[in-house]
Structures are given as C-alpha cells and as structure tokens.
Amino acid sequence: MVNRPQIQFDFVHADLGYGTHKVLSDINLSIEGGSVTCLIGPNGAGKTTLFKSILGFLPPISGKIQLNGKSIARFSSKELARYIAYVPQAHSTPFPYKVIDVVLFGRSAHLGYFNAPGRKDRMIAESNLDLLEIRHLAERSFSELSGGEQQLVIIARALTQETSFLIFDEPTSNLDYGNQIRVIQKIKSLRNQSIGILMATHSPDHAFMLSSQIIILDKGLAQTGNPDQTLTAATLKQTYGVEVQIFETPNGLSPARKICVPVIQ
Secondary structure (H helix, E strand, C coil), X not given: CCCCCXXXXXXXXXXXEECCEEEEEEEEEEEECCCEEEEXXXXXXXXXXXXXXXXXXXXXXXXXXXXXXEEHHHCCHHHHHCCEEEECCCCCCCCCCEXXXXXXXXXXXXXXXXXXXXXXXXXXXXXXXXXXXXXXXXXXXXXXXXXXXXXXXHHHHHXXXXXXXXXXXXXXXXXCHHHHHHHHHHHHHHHHHCCEEEEECCCXXXXXXXXXXXXXXXXXXXXXXXXXXXXXXXXXXXXHCCCEEEEECCCCCCCCCEEEEECCC
C-alpha cells in the first residue's frame, strides 16, 4: 500500500469566481484527506468553480485557500499534481492509446520532462488496474471501451499519480445504471487506500451510499454536514425546488442506509 501523507484543504473567508465576478462568497470549509465528501447543488451553483480553485486554476478573489496550511498559490502545478488528481466527467483521446499507456500518463508528475516511464512506473500502473479489477483491459484500445470501462481506466490513471486526494467531477454521468453502481462501489473501496475524495454528484443517494460528508452549494453559499442530518427533504426542496421523501432501507438490507425518492404528482 502506498504511504500517502494526510492532507487538509482550508477555505478561509474565500470569495471564489472569475476576475471580479463572485460565484461563491465567504466560503469557510475544511476538507480532510482520508475521507469521502460529496458535493451537490443545482447547475451553476459553483461546483466547477470550487474545483478549479482547489486545482490552482482560479486564485481566490479574496480570502485564502490553503493546503496543509500553505497557500495553494505557492504550489507549482507539478507540486499540486503530487497531492491532487482530477477525474473528469468524460474523457476522449485523439489517438488509439492502449489502456496501459493511458494509465501510465498518471506518472507524469513523478517524471522529468524528458524521462519515459520505467519498470517501476509500469508496475504501479498495473497494480492500480488490478485494484480496480480491469487488468484484462490493459492491452485494449481505450477508444474501444464502454463508458463505464473508460471511467474506471481514468480512475486508475488518477491513482497512478499516487496522490493523497482525488477530485471526481460527476463520475457516473452518462453511464448506464449498472456502471454507475460499479463506479460508486470502486470509489467507496478507495477509502481503504487512505485516499481523500471530493466528488460532485447530482444524486443525493450517492452521499448515502458512500456514508460521506456533504457540501451543499446553493446561491453562492456552502452548507456542510453528514448526509443523515444535512440531506433532509426540506433541504433538498430548498436546493433543487422539488419535493422528495427520505426513507430508511428495509430491515434486513445490509448495510442499512437512507434513500431519496422524488415525489411525482
């Protein structure tokens, strides 16, 4: 198992946005490594803005964003890549790369500009294919895979960076139901690798499935808590403008959890 240092992100009275245009105002958050946090909110609420700010692409308009007490602005892009890996919604390659080559791209943060991946790098890539149970895809063309398989390959690439923190941007979007569940199961298993996860999702059920912390972005503000206390019918109606009911799963279903059911008139 990789020895991953624990990390923590702190937002201190941070106004986030583009130029002088604020998208999120006076954000005060702490996001710890080694745990799973789901980020939800309506379209345009600021999820992408938050991600870009953590990744160092958008400096805060005011306030601070810190990684282990050090301003994000003081990290180079290569230094940040050793702490944080990003898994996008969808991915395409202009060339028919083999899966193993796509996963090896994750070693870029650990290589010199003119160095090629070596035997150790390949072993790390292969171990992550094993972890996600997709080793059999190693020699396949990435472009020929199903959407669910491609998403697992991109997760393997992120793991191959050997970072302490993964950011997932709606990792189950455009996947069929079976692949959605498989991806969520794999994400849940990553907490056993001491990896921190911040995941944007439009499904409150994902937070219940992952037993995660929750951040709700709405109207430029952030609300945090655990899903059992924070994801209530009233909160979801305020956030999304629709009626829902929250139920406990039937007795005998293990592990027990809550589920969110929309009210359709």
